[in-house]
Amino acid sequence: MLLAIDAGNTNVVFALVEPGSASAGSAIKARWRIATDPRRTADEYAVWLSQLLNLEGYDRKQVTGVIIATVVPRALHNLQTLARKYFGGEPLIAGQPPVEWGMQLDVEEPHALGADRAVNMIAAHALYEGDLITIDFGTATTFDLSDFKGAYKGGIIAPGINLSLDALVTAAAKLPRIAIEAPEDTSVIGRDTVSQMHIGIYWGYIAMIEGLVARMKAEVGRPVKVIATGGLASLFEKQTDVFDHIEPDLTIQGLAMLWDRAHIGG
Template sequence: MLLAVDVGNTNVVFAVLEGRDIRTRWRITTDPRRTGDEYAVWLLQLMAIEGIERAAVTGMIVSSVVPRTRHNLEVLAGKYFGVTAVFAGERGWGIEIDVEEPATLGADRAVNAIAAHEKYGDDLIVVDFGTATTFDVVDFNGAYKGGIIAPGINLSLDALVNNTAKLPRIAIEAPTGNASVIGRNTEDQMHIGVYWGYVAMMEGLIARIRAEIGRPAKVVATGGMAILFDEHTEIFDHVDADLTLEGLAILAERMEMS
């Protein structure tokens, strides 16, 4: 089995895979100070609950945008699983990264490009809802061509609340029924601004990207908020919550890790 680890700025997702099939997954808050031993106490207990033996893990692959977590994940891999953690991109991507500074591309975005091209083909726009919301363009040959980085919706809401004296903290929710876009109270106005403002931003940017590509492009959405927005926009062709984990599995397969 393969242990795939997706380290984001907000959360770390661990998943156990058999081939490309995700058997189970767990999520923990990202904390660069968390030691390999602390990861192990948490992870091994969860594996035991699922009936997964430690010895069943024969490889570990990591996509990380938080460099400070590296050493502790290496300790986890070596000390508790007897394997060497492979960090995505260190042995190449197997796709063309056609941008001005390829080394600065986040591992999660490259991994998403690999998975999206493998699964859906054609020209693609991959939208990933994380701490930041990213828009990545992948051409029909599988080459990564560039993209957009925008503040994530939670980050935007935090900035709004933290920098205004009287606005309350609200939950991000999809509107119900035929909700008006003219709010009649402060909380409704905030919900409208955050939710529909984000939908308008996505639809506008995707329209501009498609116009620049000049060919039809499928839109693949991933990340925790994708389903929330899919309810009220027709912009997504596919919603794939496990795109990053599947990309790690594909990359590991190509490196004959599993």
């Protein structure tokens, strides 16, 4: 079994994947997430992960390989140590030999592209044809454009919805902390403070998504499919038709594809 690790700014996601299944959409057997903390040691990860593996009926000895994508450089060392000490092998690091991206990065600073964004595009182009916009709802909300050849052409980085809400509540003393959820109706005229906040955060975010996607599509000038991923993607899908497909596990699928590419070709 392959252990795929996606270390983001907010959470680290661990997923157990059947090797060689990437072309079929990756058979993800189990997934777990833990808050990102660069100080967390390999031993702490191992205790937590071993218990979860056992709860799902697996043993860590069944893990035969580890691949890591991270946008948190300080977290990488302890994750590498986890792989070496507890899973008995050298992990692959997404974007580093022998698992380089294998696609053209047609931007001014290709080295600055986040690993998660590159992995998302690799998976998206394996699953869908044509020009693609990949939207990842994480700590930041990122919009990435790749053309029909799979080349990365650029994108947008916007504050994530949780980050936006935190900034609003922190800066405005009288505003309460609210849960992020879809409003009960489609009215955009709130009758009290909480409903006005829900409308501003939720419908404001949808307006941003729809507006930015429309501008990107107009600039491309060709049909473009929109692929959404990230934990909050499903929050918006019922209230907008901007998404053509939602792939919650796009990053893990991309990591599995990179692993297969390095080990079985393709």
